[in-house]
């Protein structure tokens with residue numbers, strides 16, 4: 001019988017047989033797949049697992065700390081956090097083109113990961129959160145985003161002399177099975193059922209040139225939006241929701257004072273496969289509340305807009 005418990009036990013046996021006493025390295029992103037691999041490997045081989053978590057400074061509000069709290073502190077997994085915000089910001093300086101930004105982020109990510117993992121000389125295996133749809137996708141697609149996603153998510157280009165063997169324990173599983181596995185392994189429900197988050201993170205949600213100042217403002221606005229979605233029980237009814245930073249200024253008033261500051265757009269979609277999507281018809285009262293909170297609580301934002309574009313022709317992300 002193909003139950004979650006069976007899958008876990010079966011995976012653990014296979015992992016132990018495969019790696020024996022060897023050390024395993026895992027790139028932990030905080031996303032569902034790599035998180036489930038971390039929990040599974042930790043259960044199977046304990047301290048033989050070391051995770052490298054590259055924090056590119058383009059994560060959501062407090063996400064880096066949450067990853068460390070959960071995996072390092074709560075679960076006792078060995079996690080090396082690479083605080084690379086400054087490096088990524090420096091690399092991104094002056095670049096406004098979406099695909100160029102993706103490339104820079106992907107490249108810097110691999111660089112940081114390689115640099116850190118090169119120090120772990122006794123490692124023999126590289127674990128990845130590849131799931132079944134990834135296997136199909138990379139077999140089928142020749143161009144386009146699927147490939148970009150892969151090149152960013154599944155870290156490649158490790159130093160030649162490391163010669164790591166690949167360990168992909170989720171390779172035969174679909175997303176919903178991976179999620180069930182995660183919950184059964186003790187990961188929090190909210191984490192396992194979180195909306196997808198792109199590898200380049202806020203880098204593609206800040207239009208044009210990325211700046212730390214913009215990322216800091218965006219994180220706060222996005223946090224308010226997500227917090228309110230959860231409070232209103234709307235989070236699980238939308239497939240993906242987030243905030244986009246627009247680097248344009250607009251006039252507003254607070255009391256007698258004139259304000260001239262930034263604009264954000266709220267984006268929420270309903271979709272099954274993310275290939276097509278409908279903009280979520282969120283209640284006006286809800287949108288009003290989110291807008292008021294963002295403008296009142298974040299001094300640098302004067303205006304909130306709601307994106308009513310469906311896919312196609314608009315993509316889900318703005319870049």
Ligand code: XMP
Pocket residue numbers: 102145148149152153196197198199200240274311314315316317318319
């Ligand atoms: P679009 O914007 O193409 O997004 O409608 C479809 C889904 O893919 C995610 N996405 C990405 N994920 N790296 C990723 O890992 C990327 O560069 C990337 N671009 C888009 C997007 O969040 C949505 O879920």
